[in-house]
Amino acid sequence: MSDIERLLRLDGRVAAITGGAQGIGLAIARRLAQAGAKIALGDLSGASAQQAAETLATELGEHAIGLALDVRDEKSVVSFADQVEATLGPIAIWVNNAGIYPIRHLVDMDAAEWDLVNDVNLRGTFLGAREAARRMIRSEAMPGRVILNIASVSSCRGRPGLAHYVASKHGALGLTRSLAVELGPRGIRVLAVAPTLVVTPGLTERKESGGRDVENLEVSVANGLPLGRIAQPDDVANAALFCVSDMASLVTGSTVFVDAGATA
Numbered sequence: 011m012s013d014i015e016r017l018l019r020l021d022g023r024v025a026a027i028t029g030g031a032q033g034i035g036l037a038i039a040r041r042l043a044q045a046g047a048k049i050a051l052g053d054l055s056g057a058s059a060q061q062a063a064e065t066l067a068t069e070l071g072e073h074a075i076g077l078a079l080d081v082r083d084e085k086s087v088v089s090f091a092d093q094v095e096a097t098l099g100p101i102a103i104w105v106n107n108a109g110i111y112p113i114r115h116l117v118d119m120d121a122a123e124w125d126l127v128n129d130v131n132l133r134g135t136f137l138g139a140r141e142a143a144r145r146m147i148r149s150e151a152m153p154g155r156v157i158l159n160i161a162s163v164s165s166c167r168g169r170p171g172l173a174h175y176v177a178s179k180h181g182a183l184g185l186t187r188s189l190a191v192e193l194g195p196r197g198i199r200v201l202a203v204a205p206t207l208v209v210t211p212g213l214t215e216r217k218e219s220g221g222r223d224v225e226n227l228e229v230s231v232a233n234g235l236p237l238g239r240i241a242q243p244d245d246v247a248n249a250a251l252f253c254v255s256d257m258a259s260l261v262t263g264s265t266v267f268v269d270a271g272a273t274a
């Protein structure tokens with residue numbers, strides 16, 4: 011095995027990915043599985059997670075399981091982690107990816123929608139990171155313990171109609187930095203990946219329900235980006251693999267912007 015392969019391989023490491031049944035989460039799962047990780051997908055839809063895991067296992071011949079998970083719910087997070095560890099072994103990599111991004115202007119936003127977005131995106135990231143950290147601290151000798159949070163370009167700038175989302179994603183970066191400092195001495199790295207627009211089932215669904223044409227949105231966003239194109243899920247997955255691999259062994263508290271230069 012070459013040095014580069016050795017640094018990128020995740021053979022035998024167990025990776026838990028929230029919101030992993032589709033979109034960015036599934037792309038990350040596939041890339042990590044290609045690097046040899048054993049994959050656990052958790053999703054609000056347990057059936058979709060199971061189906062996605064079966065597809066991955068058939069494609070790649072790696073262990074993959076799919077389970078029901080609601081990242082807002084402490085008991086669900088603990089039970090998911092218990093099942094993952096009972097089936098695949100101690101968790102080395104935890105990806106907080108589950109997220110929602112409904113469009114609503116401030117004056118029309120009720121407190122329930124504010125809470126929902128922040129519960130999934132920020133409380134869910136906190137609950138996931140806490141559960142992962144508790145377990146990773148117990149597995150002191152295990153190499154490559156990493157928590158990766160999926161942030162957004164909305165983690166560092168405002169956007170109309172997305173105040174709840176922008177606030178939650180700013181919070182996710184604050185959490186990333188804080189946990190990196192707190193967990194670094196325990197040998198656990200904490201990072202974030204922050205993408206620009208990525209066409210995923212969630213985005214398509216949101217645009218269609220909001221009456222906006224997805225293709226036009228893609229083109230208009232791409233035209234404003236220095237590199238001239240929006241992200242594919244694999245662009246995010248490639249950055250995620252770097253972050254969780256030993257290539258990034260001295261990188262923690264950082265955010266990798268996969269944004270075609272949007273925030274430059």
Ligand SMILES: NC(=O)c1ccc[n+]([C@@H]2O[C@H](COP(=O)([O-])OP(=O)(O)OC[C@H]3O[C@@H](n4cnc5c(N)ncnc54)[C@H](O)[C@@H]3O)[C@@H](O)[C@H]2O)c1
Pocket residue numbers: 028029030031032033034035052053054055079080081082107108109110111130134160161162163204205206207208209210211212213
């Ligand atoms: N698509 C984009 O343009 C974009 C850009 C930047 C950041 N992001 C972030 O990337 C992440 C994934 O986005 P996506 O576009 O792939 O979304 P998606 O809607 O395609 O997939 C998200 C998955 O999360 C699951 N999920 C939702 N609520 C959950 C909950 N409470 N518990 C567990 N699972 C839950 C959904 O069932 C779904 O399978 C999100 O955090 C999002 O904010 C997306």
